[in-house]
Amino acid sequence: MLSVADLHVNYGAISALRGVSVDIAQGEIVALIGPNGAGKTSLLMAIAGIVRAAGGCVEFGGHSILGKSAETILRLGISVVPENREIFTKLSVWENLLIGATARRDRQQVARDIDRVTALFPKLAQRRNDPAGLFSGGEQQMLAIARAMMAAPKLLMLDEPSLGLAPIVIDAVYTAIQELSGAGVTILLVEQNAERALSIAHRAYLISTGEIVFSGTSEEIHSGGNVHKAYFGFRTDDADRRSGIPK
16 A cells, blocks of 8 residues: 655755655554654655655555645545644534545535544544543544544554553553554554554564664564664663573
């Protein structure tokens, strides 16, 4: 469904992405994990057309989308839930959801989809007329995901959906992500919480300092201390040797 090849993103003299390549098949949950500042958000923003790439190739459904506007990419079927959620705090749940559907013309289906996403997050249905600014962080995250789904995406990209949330709320958000996957939505999940992301992902990419340093299944990512290497600069077995712990 999505193919990213040799992607470069620069912010002035700073190189945020250096030749990143990622592939996502239809129906997959793919996790992109790595430490702060690794380039995770830059990759999402470049795919979504929010940040302009300096070079490389991005194809969606076999067609190049590199250089297309964010609105065009949204209409093609890629929706993003940003890290800071960016909900409209003075507007109600209902109004936020309608804004998520502004690129659509099938109003009857939009109404059905509002029922579908509020069924996924029952708290939104209960508070559909309340201003979103009165919501807790978890409720705002649920609203941000629901609003992104109102664009009827083929690919949903989530940036740090567990950030700042209580464990019980994280459980609810991740359950919803799995339900969306079960309904046929392809998902690119960006997380610093590697363990949680790997618990539901079919495959994962490890990114560090703007480069993909490892890719594979959750088991492959864990084997040989690959997560430790990406986050801390050393492998698990190196740490064991330093501490004198036998293998």
